[in-house]
Structures are given as structure tokens and as C-alpha cells.
Amino acid sequence: MKTYPITPIGKPRMTHRDKHRPIHKRYFKFCEDVRRLNIKLHYKHAHVIFVLPMPKSWSKGKKASFMGELHQQTPDIDNLFKALADAIFKNDSHIADVRITKIWGNEGSIIIRP
Secondary structure, three states: OEEEOOOOOOOOOOOHHHHHOHHHHHHHHHHHHHHHOOOOOOOEEEEEEEEEEOOOOOOHHHHHHHOOOEOOOOOOHHHHHHHHHHHHOOOOOOOOEEEEEEEEEOOOEEEEEO
């Protein structure tokens, strides 16, 4: 199991004109950071856990009750995985068996289990 200290983001919808919007700049920075951290993903039997940070505005009690619980809000789980897979692979069509989970945490991170 490997934990990478990077806050996951979903892949945004992109057109040729959208390249310079702030969300796309954050996405391209995320891709660079994934490569810099040398994140590896096996094409089969991997379990990817996206840990999404809780809002700073939440109370300590609310944060404690949500810690490690399933994250059931946006960003969508498929967009999170698309962003990660596109950052790691030039062609991700060979990925055959991956389990994906998203949970709440204090800090954003990506955990990859074999």
C-alpha cells in the first residue's frame, strides 16, 4: 500500500478553447504532480482510494464523525479516476480491473493498494 500526498481532483470537461481556464490549469498542475510523485498503478487488481479533504468550515465534531466515511458528493468517482489514469498513462485502455473508493479525510491524498 502506498499513500501519495496529493489532493485528488476530477478531470474537467475540456474543449480546445478551455485550455487557459483556472480549473484546467489546476488539472494540468495535478497531472504534473502525479508524474513528479512517480505514482504507479497496476493495470489489474488495484484498489485506488481517493481521500478528499473536509472543508475547513466544518466543526471539529462534524469532521470527527465524517473521518474515513464514504464521500458521496462531487467530484464524481469516474472523473477522479480519469484524471489519475490520464496523468499516469498515455493510453489507459489496458486497465482491466480496478476498485475505486473515495472517502473523507483531514488532508487530500491518493492511496493505492495492490
